[in-house]
Amino acid sequence: MKATISLEGIWQFLESLNLSNRSKEWLADKLIESTYGKKEDIEYISKEEILAGIDAGLKDMKAGRTRPAEELLEELRNGL
Structure with a gap:
């Protein structure tokens, strides 16, 4: 059985969990990791x-x- 839920629904669910700041940071890191790779793998360009x-x-x-x-x-x- 497949279920669908909107992003708004997911957000409302997450808001209802009353997560600690540490848990929110962990969740944010997981979302970024699933999109861009691990933090360590992301290349940054310096100001210089x-x-x-x-x-x-x-x-x-x-x-x-x-x-x-x-x-x-x-x-x-x-090119696009």
Whole structure:
């Protein structure tokens, strides 16, 4: 026998459980893990890496090594 329940129904059920903060954190970790993998497996980009990427992009723009936005948007549309 299959049963279906809406996400709202699941949320209402979880809210009714009166979980401790620790239990809520455990549940949140499990949901994230099922979506993205374990926390340890998720790669993060540092602030320095982000700033370096922005800097490189700005330098490319200044040097004229960029392409028109329309061309980029068209490539993104075709790739999706």
